[in-house]
Ligand code: SF4
């Protein structure tokens with residue numbers, strides 16, 4: 001069970017606000033909208049990819065302590081689509097392998 005970043009008490013993973021200290025946990029009242037929060041006195045912008053490439057237009061920049069768009073510039077890159085959906089060759093060619101086995105067995109049966 002997750003804990004509140006302010007009071008460290010257990011909270012529901014779908015909580016929009018902490019029921020103990022009333023800290024806002026999700027942006028704009030939507031549980032699915034992640035509100036990133038600085039863990040110390042350093043603003044999120046200092047490690048944000050949008051600050052690094054100078055593409056952020058949020059008015060809170062460069063001192064945002066909370067942000068919905070924060071992307072850690074040091075986060076590992078997202079895996080490529082081909083890596084996510086890689087199919088093992090045995091599965092990819094299972095039909096061809098099965099067909100080849102049937103043909104070989106048929107040829108063996110004919111030759112006997
Ligand atoms: S997206 Fe948010 S954290 Fe990133 S630079 Fe803009 S305001 Fe800062």
Ligand SMILES: [Zn+2]
Pocket residue numbers: 004005006007008009018019020021022023
């Ligand atoms: Zn709390």
